Amino acid sequence: MKKLVILLVFVSVFAQETTHTVKEGDTLWDIAGFYYQNPFLWPYVWRANLTNIADPHWIYPDQNFIIPPSPEEALVEVPEEMPVYVPEEEVTMIPSALEPTTEVISVVKPEERIFSEEVIHRAGFIVDEDMPYWGKIVGTEPKAERVITSFKKVYIDRAGDVAVDDKLTIFRPGKVITHPKTGKRLGREIIVLGTALVEAIGEEGSRCKVMASYDLIKDGDFVTPYEPILAPEKVELIPATKEIEGYVVEVKTERRLTPPHVFAFIDQGEQAGIAVGDIFDVYQERNVGGKDMPDFKIGKIQVISVFNEASIGLVLADREPISMKRGERCRLASEAR
The missing domain is CATH 2.40.10 (Thrombin, subunit H)
Known part of the structure; x- marks a missing residue:
């Protein structure tokens, strides 16, 4: 019975509109994931705010958006004639954060498994x-x-x-x-x-x-x-046992609706024995006063898809903002097994 009461209160609260003030780094994808626990519902936030969002790729800090009821929650009906009895000792207090409000809420981005x-x-x-x-x-x-x-x-x-x-x-x-x-x-x-x-x-x-x-x-x-994708549950890494060097071919840094991921292409693939999970260190060449200096490591790329002569990986930056670009060298650092 306790679980039923919590569910009814949760549905009644989030079936009402709330307001979100955009923070730096927010996207519609993130906002939908936070309020609806389903980022693929981002179009519902967009459609509710068409007068404020000219292009859903671009939203800006301090914009105020209406967060409409989730279409999934709208399908839930609570019969008015069904009384609910809860013994006093079983009543669970609902945190005040769940009460209807127009208070500004910052988006908390859930951790997402890389190899999903x-x-x-x-x-x-x-x-x-x-x-x-x-x-x-x-x-x-x-x-x-x-x-x-x-x-x-x-x-x-x-x-x-x-x-x-x-x-x-x-x-x-x-x-x-x-x-x-x-x-x-x-x-x-x-x-x-x-x-x-x-x-x-x-x-x-x-x-x-x-x-x-x-x-x-x-x-x-x-x-x-659609071709099913075999995503590994976990990847165990060991130090690289072979020397493989290559180049960053492309870094997909343009604004998309599905961050926080930045994907990069490298020029090493199946022909070089690359596997999903392998990690490459990425280096920038340094030149000071016309003299070549030691290369500077700026980040990593973890391979998530392997093709014939190239691979796609997830950029794991050592610092922000990501400065990785086409033509920079990469070196195999860890192998997946």
Whole structure:
């Protein structure tokens, strides 16, 4: 009975609107994760504040946002006629922080496991050649949606070999990845925007529901069958047993809706024996008065996806702000096993 009372109070509190004042470093992704315990509900915060948010990629300190009731909580109904009896000794006090308020609350960012399927998926991937065409978004429900976010309906131009509940990856081709020193092509970046589930199948197309949006999705973006990701539960590291040096090929520092992760590409992959979990130290070359000085370590990259001639990793900066850039040298420091 005690648990029931706590649940009812929690639902009644968070079914009301509150207000959040943006702090430095906040994102809609973080805010939704804090208030709803589900960062993929960021579009609900965005839509409730369209007059204040011109672009959901950019929000600014001291902006005040309405935090609407979670769509998940709105589905919970508490019957008024159901009396609740709680013995006096079992009453649990609800912390005052849960009371309806417009008081400013700073976002607490939950710790996220590095090697989760979601993190690896939204980091994107690298293909040797251009992605073969499988399908694309050709319409929305309702029609002419300007941008597409979580839980929106979309239509795709694929029907014959699709089944209800098939999971799809929504993506956009990125730029060709080249080596910073030799110019050699290492592959093409694929920017993963989210996932969708097939809901219904027609003669020449299918209707899907967007289940997760890592960034803004648009009509014309591409879809392909989702490939399950084997994310290791834990990684045991040992000092590097082989000498492998390479270069940072790209650092994805542009503002996205799904921080705090900064992803980087390096020019070492399967051909060099790189594995998920391996850590590279990254160095900047130092020159003082025209004289070469010892290199300076600025951070680390932990590999989360490995491809033929390149890998994608998570930047682990030794200092802020992240100053890592294309062309800097990296050296294998720890191996995963």
